[in-house]
Amino acid sequence: MRKYNLVQGLRNIFNTTTSIQTAYTKQAHWYKDVEQTGFRAFNTIANTITLNYRSILNYFINRSTNASAESFNAKIKAFRSQFRGVKNTEFFLFRLTQIYA
Known part of the structure; x- marks a missing residue:
């Protein structure tokens, strides 16, 4: 107890x-x-x-937290892991903004 x-x-x-x-x-x-x-x-x-x-x-x-930023970082990591590494950073950032912006 x-x-x-x-x-x-x-x-x-x-x-x-x-x-x-x-x-x-x-x-x-x-x-x-x-x-x-x-x-x-x-x-x-x-x-x-x-x-x-x-x-x-x-x-x-x-009374605010950084939970939304942490959530967004987790989404970026998950997105990046789907493609097992990024070779073209510019295209990666473009796709990221199209999906999550």
Whole structure:
């Protein structure tokens, strides 16, 4: 049950917090809770948050993510993998703009 509470606690930070300062404090408390529980599975995510906290806190400025950019990059990678490499970059970019623009 404690693992569920950790997950929900992190989720609640992003769903309910409105300011960067509050989010920073709540993330610090969440990180402390993870350390106290000793669950190694959460160490990866806690370390990621620690290393990238400034970028993560930028979410609270206007509550936007780069999900659309990541999705577009995934589409480009999938498109590129269909053709197993690109020899003519100019034609590849032309086809890419015709399909996804």
